[in-house]
Amino acid sequence: xxxxxxxxxxxxxxxxxxxxxxxxxxxxxxxxxxxxxxxxxxxxxxxxxxxxxxxxxxxxxxxxxxxxxxxxxxxxxxxxxxxxxxxxxxxxxxxxxxxxxxxxxxxxxxxxxxxxxxxxxxxxxxxxxxxxxxxxxxxxxxxxxxxxxxxxxxxxxxxxx
Ligand SMILES: [Cu+2]
Numbered sequence: 001x002x003x004x005x006x007x008x009x010x011x012x013x014x015x016x017x018x019x020x021x022x023x024x025x026x027x028x029x030x031x032x033x034x035x036x037x038x039x040x041x042x043x044x045x046x047x048x049x050x051x052x053x054x055x056x057x058x059x060x061x062x063x064x065x066x067x068x069x070x071x072x073x074x075x076x077x078x079x080x081x082x083x084x085x086x087x088x089x090x091x092x093x094x095x096x097x098x099x100x101x102x103x104x105x106x107x108x109x110x111x112x113x114x115x116x117x118x119x120x121x122x123x124x125x126x127x128x129x130x131x132x133x134x135x136x137x138x139x140x141x142x143x144x145x146x147x148x149x150x151x152x153x154x155x156x157x158x159x160x161x
Pocket of ligand 1 (some may be wrong): 106109143144145146147151154
């Protein structure tokens with residue numbers, strides 16, 4: 001009687017140990033498969049750039065705003081601790097602006113208040129986000145990925161006139 005209950009206890013232990021070993025293995029294998037076999041990419045993966053060579057790589061060698069067509073702009077912005085370059089972008093009312101972003105150092109965020117622009121800026125990756133500014137005023141750009149001790153001071157603005 002006593003031996004039998006020990007055996008049942010052993011079965012219960014095995015019944016818990018097997019899944020607790022198997023589940024992490026299944027998770028690890030699925031991460032490896034999705035990373036290498038399925039080719040999972042970061043969102044808005046539009047290209048890569050060497051973060052050490054931004055000064056020599058277009059368009060990041062010349063950050064700023066460019067008019068591509070009437071009312072259509074392209075803004076090249078570099079994020080780094082703890083600033084955006086350029087820090088202030090001015091466009092006319094109704095402009096459609098595509099932001100081409102990358103980071104010089106660590107992961108940053110790029111959120112423009114009052115728009116649906118909300119991107120991650122990853123070193124080595126190019127991020128593109130687009131917004132149309134239909135309301136005049138100042139739109140705050142904030143870094144919303146914690147990037148270090150001065151993170152709360154990392155912001156910029158879009159001025160729409
Ligand atoms: Cu930040």
